[in-house]
Amino acid sequence: MADLAETPADGGLVDETFDGLRIAAEPWRPLASIQPFRGRRPEVEAALGARLPDPGRRSDAALHIALDQWLVEGDAAALSDSLSGLAAVTDQSDAWSFWRLSGADPRPAVARLAPFDPADPRYADGASLRSQLARHPGLVVIEPGARAIRLACPRSYAASFARALREAALA
Amino acid sequence: MRLSEGGLIDRDRTLRLRFDDRTIAAHPGDSLASALLANGIRLVGRSFKHHRPRGLLGAGAEEPNALLGAHDGARHEPNIRATLAEAEDGLRLRSQNRWPSLTWDVGELSDLAKPLLGAGFYYKTFMAPAAFWERLYEPVIRRAAGLGRLSGEADPEAADKASTSCDLLVVGSGPAGLSAALHAARAGLSVILAEEDFACGGRLLAENEEVGGLGSADWAARTLAELAQAPNVRVMPRTAVFGVYDHGLYAACERLPRSPEQRRENRPTRRLHRIHARRAILAAGALERPVAFEGNDRPGVMLASAVRAYLNRFAVLAGRRIVVFATNDDAWRTASDAAAAGAHVTLADPRPAEALPPAPDGVQVLPETLPTATRGRLALTQVHLRSPGKSRWVEANILALGGGWSPSVHLACHQGGKPVWRDDIAAFVPGEAMPQGLAVAGAAAGAFSTHAALTQGAQAAADAAEALGRAASAADIPAAEDAPTRQHALYVLPGAGKNAYVDFQNDVTAADVKQAHDEGFRSVEHLKRYTTLGMATDQGKTANVVGLAALSDVAGRTIPQTGTTTYRPPWTPVPIAVFGGRHRGQAFRPTREAPSHRWAAENGASFVDSGAWKRAEWYARPGEAGWRDSVDRETLAVRAAVGLCDVSTLGKIDVQGPDAAAFLDFAYSNMMSTLPVGKARYGLMLREDGHVMDDGTVARLADQHFLVTTTTANAGPVFRHLEFLRQCQRPDLDVALISVTDQWAQIAVAGPRSRTLLERVATEDVSNDALPFMGVIPVTVAGVAGRLFRLSFSGELAYELALPARYGDALMAHLMQAGEDLGVVPYGTEALGVLRIEKGHAAGAELDGRTTAADLGLGRMLSKKKDHVGAVLAHREGMTDPDRPVLVGLRALDPEKKLGAGAHLFAKGARRVVANDLGWVSSVAWSPHLGTMIALGFLVRGAERQGQVVMASDPVRGRDTAVEVVSPHFIDPQGERLRG
16 A cells, blocks of 8 residues: 655745744644534534634634634544534545744734734634635634734645745744 | 034934935934935925925925935835935935936926916917827926836835734824823823834924923933833834724834845835724824915925924034024024024014014014015025015025914815814814814814923823723823914915915916916816826925915915815825735735645646636646647547546535535526435536526535535635525525535546556445446545545546545655556646537636526526526526527637637628627637647527538637537547446
8 A cells, every 4th residue: 555645734834933933834633624503503512522612712622713613623524423413524634724823922923914903902812713814815813812823724825825924924 | 514412313323325426424313304404405306397496395294395216226216205214324315307417407497488387288288289299298298397217127125014903093293192192001002103204202303392391302202211111002103194094994104124134034114004993193293384485495495393303303403594484483483493503593574573572582583574585596595575664685595484384184184074274373173074083182183382282182092091991091291382373374475476386396386376266277176186286295285275375365265265175095105015015926916726736846737827726737748849739648648548637626615414405406506405425416506697607516425415516716706605595595594514625635537547547546446336427435545535526527437536635746646656557647727628628518718607508508407396596587588599609519620720719600701790790719729639629619509500610700810710510529429438
């Protein structure tokens, strides 16, 4: 049996530091989308053992990514079994490229990509926001206290977005 | 000249700049303007139209004359306002709009021709011959007139954008702005303090006065230090807030000084800020205006406040012999400060002696006196003063004009608000209609004393805090100058005519205003367009009120009766590049790469833009003379052996839920609920108007689980359409949608040997029995789980193999290796297009939004057993007309003749007129299989014309090609290959 090599989703931006701001591509890990069927959200949350965060919010268990749609870490097939009849589950492990911005305050760099200010106090407790990022479709995950921000784009945009991310990191 | 002490400059360091052919010295803290003045340079430019010598008029954003070109080569930037730009070591500056030199400018001849160049001259002259306008007149006029010129090269400087938010945006850092920011900060608001100058402090830096027992500049510095320590305050010098937009959005442009090293790193030199402010305070101060009289534009004629600013902030005495013309008490401070600095000062004031303040030490005061003329070719030498019963020429190298103050109301009026006139201060102030959440404080509101500004700033901050639910901090107003405003309304002096300039930047004189009025341009908006009064880079900051007064004088109206023109963004010029930001060149728009992009690039692929995608269009091989060789080879290989094409770019939408089948029945024209699990079906999607929106396949992966594919171009629109149906039209259905386009690397494996290849790589049985045409099975390749669809776009036995996207590159390599002895080739979008045209598959060129299912030969796909989007309107009159052009195949009779998409079809011998138009050619390819050009097109009564010859007429490309009408299925019309 041949082994198939994996192409990373980092778009060429693996781990670089700009004026103290470290931008590191996150390694591949299983991700799945969860969309509870009508009226089944409590059962889904019970099965997951965690509450699904409100729109625009994040939790340690899940990111809200769209209307009635969450992203969780975990094997899609296993989740599909455990949530059978309760929610639509899809494998999203290869659909996204994630980078983590940490070290120096990441908010100014993100403010140069996004049409909103990540330093707005309403995001101080953390947020998960779908947004255009330098015209790329993106996801902004602000960790509580904004010590770090995770940025994501669909995998196919990774190289293009990595270029924009490098530019935004130059204050 | 620079004084030996004083000023807010760092005398320990000396900067060297070049201005035209001179090297000038400056210090950190100098503006370009103060550096020029300190070096005795008073002639800084030539005027726009008349090429008259011009010097510095102001010291801030209002400056109309001192526009310079900075840097050489590609970095050259025209129209730098010398009063706002700071001195930099090594900076190269050039004067503008002169030839061959600033001192000797041939264009000055136009000043002699002034009688011919009056208001709107270009509307009345150069009318004939008509052909001369574009070829001669306009080029000559454009060359003769104007400001700076662009380099014509790509700008190497980077710009970017940022989003910022705050509780309170304070625009301006003078006494009102600093007071507002300080009180708001103490109240706990998040504050942005934006200042367009490179130093914060506004007039506090320019005055010789005390605030709170400190020098005004020291008080400003102390306040700024407190603000700098506050975590909730962001002080932004070099930041011009230039526009107010809806919902508290303010646009600002920040200049970012950069070292050569930072420029090499491509760091931005300008940044566009989108500031979302819950509240804002306009504390932009006021602009002093000149008065209009003969010869009021010579170098050396300055605003009184500017003379004071150069003296107090930069320690530059503008001249040794100064005449001050004051229409208010404020300008007297210029006389006082200049005399204290050692200048010989004469103060002329139109008011009677009994109305005047006590004469400052060392100042000769002339009551009831007006300036009526000036002398000096390149610089002022004399001023003519006229008093009752006496007139005289006075030696002077500076004439300081204090014509009154105009509050900077611009931002307050950007959303349509009109300013209102106050006679007591002879100025417009903001009216009641203001942008929501914006307050005005200080001189911008007509409160000209320092104490009033400090008080209003604090009050506006308190109001903002209260509005935001915060407790205001205790008002802390330091002792400060609080003189009443005593303004004598005077704008255009008696006798002002053809050399009495109202608008310095556009060379508009009092005579021009009168002429425009006499010619019927009596509305202020018409006056502006006809004379250009108030246009260009300064937008009439010093000109507007004087111009209104001139118009009012000739029209016999008051200034408020005349009214103002409309205030629009930007407050100050903003380079277009700032709006583009980083989105230029390669980053003009985002791009997407398919999962096997790296493999394709390493294997000779050329890429083509398909929406945002970069798709492999062909793979060149050594020895191939051109793209046609590559495409022909790839096409024939698919027909004869097996080919691989990355089709991951097709949209893939996962549809799940108890009502998923019903939902798809509604979205598609044909039935999907009857599709068995493990099977796929071609689907046709209509718009509500009955036209075809998109096509694709629907695969049923489980009872309540479907996978929808779309065309590459329509992936986004189809997903949006389905979401609209889900949320708005069929909220009764319980269904979940999500894109999985990026999750999967999907490779088309097409050709008669495709099954053999897949048998080698797949663990599962892929025989015809196990996986018949339009079947779907789970599959494992090299230990990786995926899906295998038996679909064909080429007309050959074909599959689409899907594995997670991270394996895309490796999967292509794996398949190529496994199929080497089978003759496997990668093929690109060009071969894909040839194959689908040969097979007669409709694609984007056929699904152009104008075609119906019947046009495409798919009329039977409109199910009558169910409702679906477009079901009603697909049957309306006109949509079912038998004379509508329908899809046909077209085959060039002469293989040597070219055929192009877009050609229109005519009967042989018919005139090429619309009435004879029978249809059009939509897709064209050279078919290596058939050895001729083939096409798909739409032809009236196409089915009946099979076998006939029609003409494909392409007048744009000069082609007229005879084509035979044939079936659109050029190969395997019975579909035996793909089912084999």
